Amino acid sequence: MKINIAIAIFLTSTFPIKPVLADAHPIRSDPSLREVEWQLGMPLNKSFDLVFAQPTSLEIKISPRNDLNSGEVKHAAIFASFQIDVFPPTRLGLRWTPGNSDVTKTIAKIKGKHNNKHILTVIITTETYKPTKIYDDGWIITNNKMTTLTGSIRPFGDQNVPSDTYTISLDASAFIS
Structure with missing residues (x-):
């Protein structure tokens, strides 16, 4: 030993x-x-992003008409107008708020607030800028940068509108690419 x-x-x-x-x-x-x-062992690695954002102001104004009457409504009528303003200029987008109505791109079927069998079918139209792209998720987005997008909510075709309250909700956003 x-x-x-x-x-x-x-x-x-x-x-x-x-x-x-x-x-x-x-x-x-x-x-x-x-x-x-x-x-x-192996070295530890930690990465991070530095995000340089540009301050953006985005505002949407909606002006519904207050003189609407039930009954026959022609497709050329205007129920409401809207204006989206942004700074700095960007591509602007608008859509029906998801979940508030039955939507197919630019067309929405709005149920009456007091009687959900009352249906008002409306369409979004843009006046300021016609070259837009309409996406499957409902966004209507301008092709070029701009500071203002205006348009209206109109009946989709001639309709007999029952007396009721129809709540319309829109989303607006600025898009970069």
């Missing part, structure tokens, strides 16, 4: 043992100091 301990002491003093670390990698050695720096 004394011989085994003496051999172990002799071997460790003659042949120094380097520490063995799981996933350790030598990354730098300094020959003058006879040292090796060991990297343990």
